[in-house]
Amino acid sequence: LYTLVLKRRTPQNIVIGGAAGAFPPVIGWAAATGDAPWQAWLLFAIIFLWTPPHSWALALYSAGDYAKAGIPMMPVARGARSTRLQILIYSLIFVPVAVLPGLIGPGGLIYLVTALLGGAGFLFLAVRLWRSRAGDQPDKAEAVGREAALYDVRTEARPARNLFAFSILYLLALFAALLIEQLPGLGGL
Secondary structure, three states, X not given: OHHXXXXXXXXXXXHHHHHHHHOHXXXXXXXXXXXXXXXXXXXXXXXXXXXXXXXXXXHHHOHHHHHHHOOOOHHXXXXXXXXXXXXXXXXXXXXXXXXXXXXXXXXXXXXXXXXXXXXXXXHHHHHHHHHOOOOOOXXXXXXXXXXXXXXXXXXXXXXXXXXXXXXXXXXXXXXHHHHHOOOOOOOOO
């Protein structure tokens, strides 16, 4: 459904298609226990809310490729500025949700510290990206003469690349913390 229909029709493709990528914790929990409690759905929410900032950060520095392929990713369809704002909004929702397992379960102290420290880094990078020109194309005045030399698309894309890379590490760290807390002798931390 995502690849055949949504990907090429709407800039919200990542949001709508993100549900499919967020279901593994629910499916795994249900397969292991025969139930899908709220904790599984909380893990679903973490992945679901992580997906737009992660994917749109990548799309900001790959917008030209998406445009050539005719894929209406957010930066192509709505512009870089709108995309950076959407990334910030989703990040401001995502990080508090990512902290919740450390406060109400199934995470413990290791998870909570990981979520708080990583979440602060995630928000820092999201704000930095929002304030940047990542994904912007130089206007015609900048595209000629001396100004063109001052505008480097790769340099301007750095905040998007940084958030994209950090988002991968942050999600990995969150789920690794949950796993570590399940090791014998660490339960209840």
